[in-house]
Amino acid sequence: MTSDLTPVRPVHLDRSSPVPLYYQVxxxxxxxxxxxxxxxxxxxxxxxxxxxxxxxxxxxxRRAIQYLVERGMLVRKRGVxxxxxxxxxxxxxxxxxxxxxxxAGDRAPRTEVLDLRVxxxxxxxxxxxxxxxxxxxxWIERLRFAGGEPLALMHNAIPLDVLEVTAADLAAHxxxxxxxxxxxxxxxxxxxxxxxxxxxxEARILEEKRGASLLTMTRTAWDTTGRALExxxxxxxxxxxxxxxxxxxx
Amino acid sequence: MTSDLTPVRPVHLDRSSPVPLYYQVxxxxxxxxxxxxxxxxxxxxxxxxxxxxxxxxxxxxRRAIQYLVERGMLVRKRGVxxxxxxxxxxxxxxxxxxxxxxxAGDRAPRTEVLDLRVxxxxxxxxxxxxxxxxxxxxWIERLRFAGGEPLALMHNAIPLDVLEVTAADLAAHxxxxxxxxxxxxxxxxxxxxxxxxxxxxEARILEEKRGASLLTMTRTAWDTTGRALExxxxxxxxxxxxxxxxxxxx
DNA sequence: GTCAATACTTTGTCATGACAAACTGACTTG
DNA sequence: CAAGTCAGTTTGTCATGACAAAGTATTGAC
Numbered sequence: 240m241t242s243d244l245t246p247v248r249p250v251h252l253d254r255s256s257p258v259p260l261y262y263q264v265x266x267x268x269x270x271x272x273x274x275x276x277x278x279x280x281x282x283x284x285x286x287x288x289x290x291x292x293x294x295x296x297x298x299x300x301r302r303a304i305q306y307l308v309e310r311g312m313l314v315r316k317r318g319v320x321x322x323x324x325x326x327x328x329x330x331x332x333x334x335x336x337x338x339x340x341x342x343a344g345d346r347a348p349r350t351e352v353l354d355l356r357v358x359x360x361x362x363x364x365x366x367x368x369x370x371x372x373x374x375x376x377x378w379i380e381r382l383r384f385a386g387g388e389p390l391a392l393m394h395n396a397i398p399l400d401v402l403e404v405t406a407a408d409l410a411a412h413x414x415x416x417x418x419x420x421x422x423x424x425x426x427x428x429x430x431x432x433x434x435x436x437x438x439x440x441e442a443r444i445l446e447e448k449r450g451a452s453l454l455t456m457t458r459t460a461w462d463t464t465g466r467a468l469e470x471x472x473x474x475x476x477x478x479x480x481x482x483x484x485x486x487x488x489x
Numbered sequence: 490m491t492s493d494l495t496p497v498r499p500v501h502l503d504r505s506s507p508v509p510l511y512y513q514v515x516x517x518x519x520x521x522x523x524x525x526x527x528x529x530x531x532x533x534x535x536x537x538x539x540x541x542x543x544x545x546x547x548x549x550x551r552r553a554i555q556y557l558v559e560r561g562m563l564v565r566k567r568g569v570x571x572x573x574x575x576x577x578x579x580x581x582x583x584x585x586x587x588x589x590x591x592x593a594g595d596r597a598p599r600t601e602v603l604d605l606r607v608x609x610x611x612x613x614x615x616x617x618x619x620x621x622x623x624x625x626x627x628w629i630e631r632l633r634f635a636g637g638e639p640l641a642l643m644h645n646a647i648p649l650d651v652l653e654v655t656a657a658d659l660a661a662h663x664x665x666x667x668x669x670x671x672x673x674x675x676x677x678x679x680x681x682x683x684x685x686x687x688x689x690x691e692a693r694i695l696e697e698k699r700g701a702s703l704l705t706m707t708r709t710a711w712d713t714t715g716r717a718l719e720x721x722x723x724x725x726x727x728x729x730x731x732x733x734x735x736x737x738x739x
Numbered sequence: 740g741t742c743a744a745t746a747c748t749t750t751g752t753c754a755t756g757a758c759a760a761a762c763t764g765a766c767t768t769g
Numbered sequence: 770c771a772a773g774t775c776a777g778t779t780t781g782t783c784a785t786g787a788c789a790a791a792g793t794a795t796t797g798a799c
Contacts, residue, residue, distance in 0.1 A: 318762030
């Protein structure tokens with residue numbers, strides 16, 4: 240079992256760039272692996288040699304490799320070396336919005352804003368968002384279409400000082416996109432995914448039969464500083480949608 | 490706004506221990522935060538001072554803090570400092586088994602093995618496990634109870650050389666526990682979570698009404714070396730179970 | 740008194756050097 | 770010939786030192 244040791248050749252690092260060196264190295268390695276120039280199962284150069292050839296220190300090389308290890312592309316074994324185990328990055332779990340997913344999947348999303356107003360938060364919503372009971376929140380109700388068919392009925396509550404939106408904004412953009420644009424980057428979220436049967440009203444809106452199975456998802460998202468950005472309670476047509484997750488345990 | 494700078498005092502590090510220093514430091518910090526001795530919002534000592542007081546180098550201190558940052562407890566800001574944002578570790582996503590979850594939740598799990606035999610893998614299962622079509626796999630069908638009630642109907646396929654199990658093993662232990670015991674540690678998995686209505690047979694087994702909503706979950710799990718360990722296709726009673734996920738985007 | 744420039748604090752990046760631990764493979768020895 | 774030993778390879782951990790970048794607080798000028 241001779242595993243071919245793949246030499247990574249042409250690498251130009253830009254020391255004047257604001258992009259950290261370790262990140263430049265990691266990106267370069269990632270490209271080589273994604274393109275298949277370093278195949279699955281192949282061993283990459285050892286840290287010391289790689290560092291020397293690239294003209295960077297070993298810690299920098301280590302950090303670059305570590306970055307790809309955490310993403311599931313590489314595996315390291317002491318005394319053995321570093322091996323490619325997967326040709327693509329596996330993100331731990333995408334903290335993206337449904338809208339982004341649909342755009343990425345070419346499924347022509349469309350959003351209909353059913354309701355948009357400012358209301359005092361219910362106790363449970365206030366608790367989820369770490370607000371005082373009765374604080375004002377923006378309440379949003381949207382119907383999301385994909386490929387011309389209704390896909391999800393979405394309810395959101397957003398603290399007033401986090402975001403100001405218009406129905407037009409919501410019709411044209413995903414909620415997470417608007418949040419990001421306002422400088423609020425969601426970083427941590429807790430989700431609960433369940434299922435239940437549609438009520439008559441829900442079935443009518445989603446064009447399902449009464450009693451059809453729906454996926455439910457409630458989520459609270461925070462930014463890096465621990466500030467709650469969004470509470471969501473959504474209903475998806477189980478016949479048209481499912482959640483895909485990539486998990487990695489460390 | 491004077492944020493109290495919390496000094497972390499008594500720390501004994503064991504330099505002769507095989508446990509890395511950075512991990513000892515991280516664990517100690519984590520304890521202090523979980524116990525509430527360093528409250529949410531409080532700033533911790535800066536890296537340089539902390540390193541000096543603990544008698545370790547700054548990189549070691551940095552690595553310990555970084556570890557907790559990745560787990561969502563701490564937030565760092567250049568020029569500002571490091572702050573506690575959450576009093577508990579938020580695991581990215583638990584790659585645990587249902588059995589472990591139930592045990593942890595004191596819900597008295599019980600397992601009934603409905604089927605256990607070796608069969609040639611179907612094309613789709615072989616593809617999921619990266620096996621050649623027709624390879625033999627162990628096929629397992631289990632009914633999982635919690636609190637005396639049926640909770641999930643579980644189907645698994647496992648490559649023959651990964652695990653040998655008896656019905657008695659499966660009745661007494663979770664599948665992931667058995668895998669780990671055999672030296673196969675699941676590290677990466679992809680899951681798809683959906684929903685559908687129960688068939689008559691499924692409803693009968695799970696003691697639900699016909700047409701009741703069920704949660705579906707299919708999963709493939711790999712170890713660190715990229716070897717496929719397990720394929721699972723499970724059905725959960727939506728009235729009794731939901732998935733809880735903690736996400737963090739980097 | 741207000742605003743801009745400056746000094747200070749704190750984390751981010753990078754280099755160099757050293758030793759330890761785990762795995763591999765070849766060699767030695769019985 | 771088989772099994773244990775030992776050397777070599779490669780990653781893991783840790784220390785020291787230095788400078789850069791970002792944010793905060795102070796100071797000074799108008």
